[in-house]
Amino acid sequence: MNNRQIADTFETIADLLQIKGEIIHRVMAYRNAADAIRELPRDINAIYADGQLQQIPNIGATLAEKIEELITTGELEFFNRLAAEVPVTLVDVLKVEGVGPKKAKKFWDELGITTLEQLQEAAAKGELQKLSGMGKKSEDRILAGIESLSRRTDRISIGIAMPLALDFLNELLKLPQVKKGHVAGSLRRFRETIGDLDLLVASDDPDPIMEAFIHHQSVERVLGHGPSKSSIETFQGPQVDLKVIPPERYGTALVYFTGSKQHNVRLREMAQNIGLTLNEHAFTNLETGEETLCATEEEVYAVLGLPYIPPEIREDRGELEAAQQNNLPDLIQLSDIKADLHMHTTWSDGSFSIREMAEAAKARGLSYIVITDHSQSLGIANGLTPERLLEQQAEVRKVDAEMGPDFRVFHGTEMDIRADGTLDFPDEVLEKLDVVIASIHVAQKQDKDQITQRALNAIRNPHVDIIGHPRGQLLPDREPTQLDMDAVFEAAAEHNTALEINANPRRLDLDAAYARRAQELGIKLVINTDAHHPENFELISYGIGTARRGWVEAQNVLNTWDADQFLDWIANR
Ligand SMILES: [Zn+2]
Numbered sequence: 001m002n003n004r005q006i007a008d009t010f011e012t013i014a015d016l017l018q019i020k021g022e023i024i025h026r027v028m029a030y031r032n033a034a035d036a037i038r039e040l041p042r043d044i045n046a047i048y049a050d051g052q053l054q055q056i057p058n059i060g061a062t063l064a065e066k067i068e069e070l071i072t073t074g075e076l077e078f079f080n081r082l083a084a085e086v087p088v089t090l091v092d093v094l095k096v097e098g099v100g101p102k103k104a105k106k107f108w109d110e111l112g113i114t115t116l117e118q119l120q121e122a123a124a125k126g127e128l129q130k131l132s133g134m135g136k137k138s139e140d141r142i143l144a145g146i147e148s149l150s151r152r153t154d155r156i157s158i159g160i161a162m163p164l165a166l167d168f169l170n171e172l173l174k175l176p177q178v179k180k181g182h183v184a185g186s187l188r189r190f191r192e193t194i195g196d197l198d199l200l201v202a203s204d205d206p207d208p209i210m211e212a213f214i215h216h217q218s219v220e221r222v223l224g225h226g227p228s229k230s231s232i233e234t235f236q237g238p239q240v241d242l243k244v245i246p247p248e249r250y251g252t253a254l255v256y257f258t259g260s261k262q263h264n265v266r267l268r269e270m271a272q273n274i275g276l277t278l279n280e281h282a283f284t285n286l287e288t289g290e291e292t293l294c295a296t297e298e299e300v301y302a303v304l305g306l307p308y309i310p311p312e313i314r315e316d317r318g319e320l321e322a323a324q325q326n327n328l329p330d331l332i333q334l335s336d337i338k339a340d341l342h343m344h345t346t347w348s349d350g351s352f353s354i355r356e357m358a359e360a361a362k363a364r365g366l367s368y369i370v371i372t373d374h375s376q377s378l379g380i381a382n383g384l385t386p387e388r389l390l391e392q393q394a395e396v397r398k399v400d401a402e403m404g405p406d407f408r409v410f411h412g413t414e415m416d417i418r419a420d421g422t423l424d425f426p427d428e429v430l431e432k433l434d435v436v437i438a439s440i441h442v443a444q445k446q447d448k449d450q451i452t453q454r455a456l457n458a459i460r461n462p463h464v465d466i467i468g469h470p471r472g473q474l475l476p477d478r479e480p481t482q483l484d485m486d487a488v489f490e491a492a493a494e495h496n497t498a499l500e501i502n503a504n505p506r507r508l509d510l511d512a513a514y515a516r517r518a519q520e521l522g523i524k525l526v527i528n529t530d531a532h533h534p535e536n537f538e539l540i541s542y543g544i545g546t547a548r549r550g551w552v553e554a555q556n557v558l559n560t561w562d563a564d565q566f567l568d569w570i571a572n573r
């Protein structure tokens with residue numbers, strides 16, 4: 001059993017004891033123990049092996065015995081006896097706002113309710129309001145609580161979370177009391193899906209900031225309102241937490257609330273090695289109790305003798321070792337991007353003309369684009385026949401000439417890889433194009449061998465330059481295809497075929513882990529928006545965030561190169 005499992009067991013025991021009506025200090029003993037175990041900077045199994053369980057805060061002889069039993073047998077007699085008395089599923093009922101242990105016990109005793117579903121059913125049928133001490137209002141509140149619970153536990157796509165978080169943050173940054181502010185949590189690290197949103201601002205005057213926060217237009221309900229922390233629920237679903245930090249302690253707080261947990265555990269270990277503890281407030285000298293405050297994240301890392309580590313790679317996946325050796329990757333930045341190689345126009349399923357897409361890309365500061373409409377077999381997307389493709393080429397050449405020498409428009413395709421593995425255009429058509437992307441859009445449920453063979457057929461074709469959104473995932477719910485990525489990487493490396501990081505936040509495909517692996521194998525990457533509308537060009541930031549999470553450096557991304565270098569690669573690969 002690991003730290004988290006043991007902490008969860010103690011937390012559940014606390015809940016069950018509370019429903020049973022145990023005295024509060026017995027309940028709190030388990031809750032405090034759970035918190036202490038969750039915060040431990042070391043594996044609890046190792047602490048047990050060293051005979052040091054009772055040195056953990058809040059752990060006395062009795063609890064140490066219970067931890068020992070869990071570690072050695074994987075079970076706890078006391079927990080089993082408790083679970084036989086009180087159904088463990090009642091713990092979920094306690095998570096509903098407005099349901100405390102007394103009510104949970106009442107619902108169980110009088111209506112036999114032991115699960116969240118049963119509670120929802122009973123509330124919907126109006127059974128709760130008939131109980132003594134309950135009424136229509138409290139029943140409605142419980143129903144609303146169940147609904148918001150189901151909305152909150154759903155993770156949302158970064159494409160929804162980021163604009164929402166930035167909307168809150170930008171409003172707060174306008175306040176004169178706010179010195180600086182950040183989106184924190186997994187959103188700052190560019191995780192693809194997000195639970196709650198975390199915001200952090202630096203100020204000595206929190207009250208007007210909290211006031212403005214809880215009155216933001218997106219607030220549906222205020223869950224908590226205090227001087228250093230407030231929580232609200234938005235109409236869009238996610239919960240947003242705001243913490244106001246004194247400016248001189250902002251650095252430690254920002255590192256702490258950005259995470260990841262694993263990264264922070266390692267930082268605390270490194271602090272301990274030099275006689276310090278580290279928490280969200282400060283470093284503290286273990287002997288003298290003297291605090292070292294950090295206003296910036298740079299100062300936090302400097303105390304540990306490390307260079308600044310960018311948030312996207314704070315996952316304890318080698319970044320601390322790299323930092324110690326002064327060998328951190330030089331991560332790609334938005335300003336490195338010179339081109340977008342994948343977009344659609346009114347020729348297939350896009351909403352704007354070639355000229356309009358070119359103008360919009362130029363206005364964003366790009367220096368070249370590739371027009372890549374769908375191919376003939378994708379009927380629903382109005383895919384192009386070879387005849388229409390050649391007609392389109394004439395228009396692309398015309399727009400390219402009109403745009404002048406500083407902005408180039410190239411002609412390509414996003415060609416379908418058909419269900420039977422053949423390509424949607426013959427070689428004599430492909431050789432007329434400047435750039436060829438091949439993508440899988442149909443028959444995504446095929447078994448591993450079949451779908452992998454399709455991808456390999458495309459990679460091995462000398463005219464195919466790029467594989468678009470290789471794994472076919474759609475966030476948050478459509479799983480990627482069964483594609484054998486080892487085989488895809490091997491073939492892409494052998495045939496010098498580039499792989500796409502599709503920046504659309506519903507795709508983010510390749511994801512960070514695969515992008516990192518591809519780069520390690522020497523495979524070239526491209527980061528494209530797959531724009532169907534000029535506004536979609538903005539989505540590039542999600543592709544950059546994903547690439548940075550994957551340790552990707554600019555020189556390995558083809559669309560950071562200038563047009564001549566890019567064309568040279570296409571011609572010679
Ligand atoms: Zn596509």
Ligand SMILES: [Zn+2]
Nearest residue numbers: 342344414530
């Ligand atoms: Zn596309």
